[in-house]
Amino acid sequence: MVTMGLLLALSFAVSLLALAFLIWAISNRQLKLDQDDAKVIFAAGDEGHLDSPDAEHSPARRHYFDAATSGIDRISKKPVTVLLVAATVWLIVGSTFGLIASLKLHWHDWLSAYAPLTFGRVRTLHLNLVIYGWLSQMGVASMIWILPRIFHTPLRAPRLPIIGAILWNIAVCLGAIAIANGWTDGEEWLEIPWQLDMLLALAGVFFVIPLVKTTIARQVHHIYVSGWYFLAGILWFPCLFVIANIPYIHSGVEEATVNWWFAHNVLGLWLTPLGVGTAYYFIPKIIGKPIYSYSVSLLGFWGLALFYSQVGIHHLIGGPVPTWVVTLSIVHSVMMFIPVIAVAINQHVTVARNLWALKESLPLRFISFGAVMYTLASFQGSTEALRSINTVTHFTHYTVGHAHLGAYAFVTLVMFGAAYHMLPRMTGRAFPWPALINAHFWLIVVGFAIYFFGLSIGGVLQGLAMLDATRPFSDSVTVTIPYLEARSVGGGLMTLGHIVFAINVAAILLPRRAMAAAKVVPAE
């Protein structure tokens, strides 16, 4: 008897086999290509005997490229500066709204006199500003910096991203005003009205075209793993964003399904590629050692591509969606262990073998902390999708803690590290007060630890209280209050850290004359 479960199980098994074969084939072929490439360097007959001790001719020398003198960075600098500054402004505004929302959960009547400052709108503003204002712009900045460097060619059409940034910021600003005044699409993560989303999508085109043109004009044959994530991200996200925002085609349960398909994919197919791609570039870059394994990179990337798109429906466990859709989503969520472990092996092994670099480089400290949080957030997310755990933790503050572990501790920290690494190279100056970078790091790490453990513990207690029919519902609210207060303390420290970050950015971009005169080597 052919049943839905049998069909699903079969197609799932077949696609896994195909994936395994694909990775095996590509990694074998690439290995051969690389060896052939290496041989090209030697003239026929030279091969096999020692030519000269000069490192210029060793195969490893191929992995050195001077991005600064070749003028690549000079061209990327402008759009990156514009995006980074705009992102920093939205980070401050967005986290302030987040802090207000957090405080409102235990100071219940605070700021409730004006509709734009009520919890529902403030929380929504926080979400949209940090996702579209901060993370997306900072991620695009990071892509614009990294892609030309790994492709050994300057950014093509470098004015377009600046136009895109202007449009994007206008759209984010209008979106924020719309949300504050109660005009929304009414779906989580899709609150910005679709009319304004069209402007965001248009702005996105201005980001995508230069990156694609640069890719086509690349001077290297092999695309480094960061490039896969970035190129996939700029393909995936526009598709997600446009499909989820087209009005009037989905309704009812379908709308909810599309909603969570989108909301979770923003994390997995947009912010994750940005964060993982950035970490994949900067970790070896800063340490000066290669990544462990090409075939493991392949598994990590294709695993994400194959499994992630179905993950979001685990938010609808128990909802009126067909059982097999939910089960498929749970299976895919758990399968995410595979790409996450793959990325973890490649990134953490490189850092763990070079712990000295963590002491020396502050940017690396941010980035590898973020990379470790990616591993933890993904493991946590996979387990949260299981029905037994979802029953307790879903619809509680635990989920909020998890969301911040992914979007904050992972992506945002990686982006902070990227900014700290890029800024001295963009400006040719050093940070005037390196101690403030250290202060920023510890403020947000301590703040986040308080935030995360507070919400996770409070969330589980809240979930257990809600499941216990013998306790009144109000118990599930009062039990969380001390943890919500802890969250505000943690959130306050994080916001303070962001202000320190903004000071650092401003200090290096707007140097006082005396400092500008003394150009220093970037402090790593």
Added chain:
Amino acid sequence: MTADKSPRKDSAGRPDENFEPYELHGKMPWPLIAIAVGLGIWGAATLFDTREDVAAARDERIAESRVATGAGTEPGSALFVARCSTCHQPDGMGVRGAIPPLAGSAFVAQGPELVSTILLRGIDGPIRVGDHNFNGHMPSFASVLTDVELGELATYVAHRFGKSSETIEAAAVAKLRGELADEGSFKGGTEIASSTALELGSQPPFVEQTAVSLSPDVSAMIFTGRGEQWACASCHGDLGQGKENVPRLAGLPADYIVKQIDDFHSGRRQNESMKIVVASLTDEEKRQLGEYYAGLRVPSNAKPELGGNLARGEALALHGDWSRNVPACFSCHGPSGFGVSPEFPALAAQHASYTASQLAAWVGGQRNNSSLDLMGRISRALSDADRRAVADYLASLPPVPAGEDAKIAKIGERP
């Protein structure tokens, strides 16, 4: 390839600024392959496993559509056991002095049409069956049984106890249901005899219940609210029918209602909304409210909604669970759960969410007003699934006494 040279460092010991990240060709670690294969097998097995859930859901839909379309219902005997035998007894002999027998009854002998009429309308008044007078409390099954089920049941009862060879089809029941829509329950045997013009022997006269006189103040309180107190009807409905977590009040004993109002006031029952609305009631007002709701006759708008196991709920209601020291609900609350005034409220047709939440409240201590902590002890012995099962089962029972369909249809189920 092992191009992993030690990094070129400048004089300060830093890596070369121009180093380009690249990947070595390290082998895929075998634990990673093992994990991937293991998870792959688990995933395929889990997806394969959903076929049971999918099949179960399909069977459920088929069963539901059968009930809805009238194809393949249970035979009348199963319905009789579930719906009639708790009062009329499995042998149809009734209970002397309390519940009239079906066997040998002149009413049943008239055939399935009269039986279905009585099933549809219910009886709320004195009736004479055989040589005995009974105080009739027959519920109306109009709200809980489909036309097909009523036809099957009436045919079965008339055949078994009235020796009738006639049958009644669902279509005929539907027609009857349409004709009787606004009739309300029979006011005892007299009305049955007079309205059907059948020979049913002498029937005792029906004595009209003295109408409850509401003071304008209490009337305002029920329907429009008074001062700080919002209207009773705003939550309990215009006819005291209740909804979801708000209890059905119609037909509850007046003394019981008054006691609950006092308990809300004193805090033995904790409920923020009720605490506010009962705060300023006088004893006279409480009495009037109790009598008003006790006199209401409303058909059931409750249904199983908690996904409880109805068979388990039925077992608890009929037999209890002595392995946990839980007595049968009906041993105190009366056969079919129609209540034993004034201490034991009717459970039949009470909303499932309400019943389950009250059982939970006894466990959690938010309700602490049961004599000798009877309900507290019982509730603590029940599991969460049991509480839902029994609440769902009780919600599936018809209310006693029967109500008048038309009233609720006209007024609608306002929350």
